[in-house]
Amino acid sequence: MRVTQSMLAANSLRNLSKSYSDMGKYQEQLATGKKINRPSDDPVVAIKGMFYRTNLTEVEQYKRNLNEAYQWMESSEQGIEHATEVTQRIRELLVQGNNGTNSSDDLKAIAAEIGQLKEDLAGVANTQVAGRYIFNGTKTDEKPITVNGDGSLTFDMNTEPFNVEVSKGVQLKVNINATNVFGSDFFNTLDSIEASLKNGDMSNGGQLLSDLDSQFNTMLAERSEIGARYNRLEMIDARIQDQEIIANRILSENEDADIERVITELTIQESIHRASLAVGSKVIQPTLIDFLR
Structure with a gap:
């Protein structure tokens, strides 16, 4: 087969074009850092x-869910802690009112303080986080306790678990059973204590104290349960963080370019390209235009 000058020129141009393409690929990898x-x-x-x-997007979403779970649990635990402190204060006032040395005015003053503490507890029961009531189960847009104009309370508590997906296929309950902390039985006990103090009749003081202690123990049990779930949440959080590190490493190994190798390949390709240009200029014969210069 006869090799013509046009065939040499075409092959040379095709190889030069491929060389430019290879250099462009390496330069793009060097600029983006990606294979x-x-x-x-x-x-x-x-x-x-x-x-x-x-996988990485899923892990990032679980991290956002974990932040929400932390917010709910920490706010719930804080609410229970405040309720236990208030209950302890009410117990102190009940013991003080039950010692038989108080006048009727003293008992009314104690009753007034207990009334204020009761309203404070109702306010804590209506705690909101990001516009949602955290002590009303899945009915997060409704108040669990409504304070009426006459000071009475209306209860509409939902006890359904509010679950958050914190890992693939893992749902974790982040709310508490509010009836164990702010239930109607507890407030009925407080109403009875307040009424007895106002009437100056503490003959049932021992029973009231026993009922209050029972409610207090229920609060502590609920606080222990949310503490256990919080510990589990922290373990899941640690595992999710490990998964994020692994996912980022695998993604980097799959897509990130080896910069040292890319620089070496680019340098070699530039050398080959310059050699191709030099050889091409010698192989391709001069044209008539070159003689007319």
């Missing part, structure tokens, strides 16, 4: 990258 910049560069790497990014 591929479009799926056609390496379909296998691209498909794996989509899978790894999906």
Whole structure:
């Protein structure tokens, strides 16, 4: 087969074009730090990258869910802590009113303080986090306790668990059973204590004290339960953080370019390109235009 001058020129131009394309690829990898910049560069790497990014997106969503779970649990625990402190104060006042040395005015003063503490507890029961009532189960848009104009209370408590997905297939309850802390039985006990003090009749003081202690123990049990769930949440959080580190490492190994290797390949390709230009200028014969210069 006869090799013509046009064939030499065409081959030379095709090889130079490929050389430019290779240099462009390495320069793009160097600029972006990625092995591929479009799926056609390496379909296998691209498909794996989509899978790894999906896993990483899931982990990031679970981290956001964990933050919400922390917020609910910490706010709930804080509410229970405040309720126990108020209950302890009410118990002190009840013991003081039950010692038989108080005048009727003294008992009324104690009753007035207990009334204020009762209203404070109702306010804590209506605690909101990000506009949602955390002590009303799944009815987060409704108050669990409504304070009426005459000072009486209306209860509409929902005890259904409010679950948050904190890991793949793992739902964790983040609310408490508010009836164990702010239930109607507890407030009925407080009403009875307040009424006895106002009437100056503490003959049932021992029974009231026993009922209050029972409610207090129920509060402590609920606080222990949310503490146990909080510990589990921290363990899940640690595992999610490990998963995020692993997912980022795998994604980096799959997509990130080896910069040292890319620089070396680019340098080699530039050398080859310069050599191709030099050889091409010698192989391709001069044209008539060159003689007319």
